[in-house]
Amino acid sequence: MRIAVISDIHGNIEALGQVLADIDSHQVDQIMDLGDNIGYGPDSEQVVGRILDRGIPSILGNHELALVEPEILDWFNPAARESLLKTQNLLSKQSLAFIEAMKKSMVMHGCRFVHGFPPDSVTTYLFEVDQEGLELAFSTSRDQLCFTGHTHRLDVAGSDGEKILRQRLRRGIFQINPSHKYIFNVGSVGQPRDGDNRAKYVIYDDADQTLEARFVPYDIVITAKKIIAAGLPRMHADRLW
Numbered sequence: 001m002r003i004a005v006i007s008d009i010h011g012n013i014e015a016l017g018q019v020l021a022d023i024d025s026h027q028v029d030q031i032m033d034l035g036d037n038i039g040y041g042p043d044s045e046q047v048v049g050r051i052l053d054r055g056i057p058s059i060l061g062n063h064e065l066a067l068v069e070p071e072i073l074d075w076f077n078p079a080a081r082e083s084l085l086k087t088q089n090l091l092s093k094q095s096l097a098f099i100e101a102m103k104k105s106m107v108m109h110g111c112r113f114v115h116g117f118p119p120d121s122v123t124t125y126l127f128e129v130d131q132e133g134l135e136l137a138f139s140t141s142r143d144q145l146c147f148t149g150h151t152h153r154l155d156v157a158g159s160d161g162e163k164i165l166r167q168r169l170r171r172g173i174f175q176i177n178p179s180h181k182y183i184f185n186v187g188s189v190g191q192p193r194d195g196d197n198r199a200k201y202v203i204y205d206d207a208d209q210t211l212e213a214r215f216v217p218y219d220i221v222i223t224a225k226k227i228i229a230a231g232l233p234r235m236h237a238d239r240l241w
Helices: 013-024 044-054 062-068 070-075 078-088 093-100 131-140 220-229
Strands: 002-006 030-033 105-108 111-114 145-148 154-159 164-168 172-175 181-186 199-205 210-216
Touching: 002 013, 002 181, 013 044, 013 199, 013 210, 013 220, 030 105, 044 093, 062 070, 062 078, 062 093, 070 078, 131 154, 131 164, 131 181, 145 199, 181 199
Parallel strands: 002 030, 111 145, 145 181
Antiparallel strands: 002 199, 105 111, 154 164, 154 181, 172 210, 199 210
16 A cells, blocks of 8 residues: 655645645555645635545644644644634634544554554654653553654654664655664655755555655646735745745
């Protein structure tokens, strides 16, 4: 089975459209979405609609969590909070109902999917977890592979049962050792923060035991202009570059 994993679309319909077209050209059996479909970008409603139309399972992200539990809005910086409050008013009842029904994690096809950190944290960043925390996560997990988002970067943490390895995921193929456990951070479709402005996602192939990180260009100018025209914080347009 080939599974495409996307995350952190953040209302960027141009990036999502190009990523889905790329996925459709690579014989993928399943798409999984790790959340933060909304916020920052100008087209959160359209993004949620596309996810619903495609029947893509989606995990609760911290931006969705802020709509479900408004008390955590204080956790966000002022610009992100402003964007979320404006976004909330642009979402349809159908989209809000979809967000309210999201789960904090899923286990499918032998893999765990969570926005932040396993088993079900929505807000913990992979880079925040120290060596001891990773050792505990790997030793207590039954899942060989876990896919996370949230950081907007491509990273991997792996364990052979004794040592922990951390490294950046590069564009192309990563060979999975079937005797190891891994936590993969799949990067961001809609607002990468890794120094490369192309949309990012991964394809996991369980037959070949490979993970491919794919970099997809899209029309950033259109998205940036729409953010500014919508009256959303300009920094979220500038950050796309």
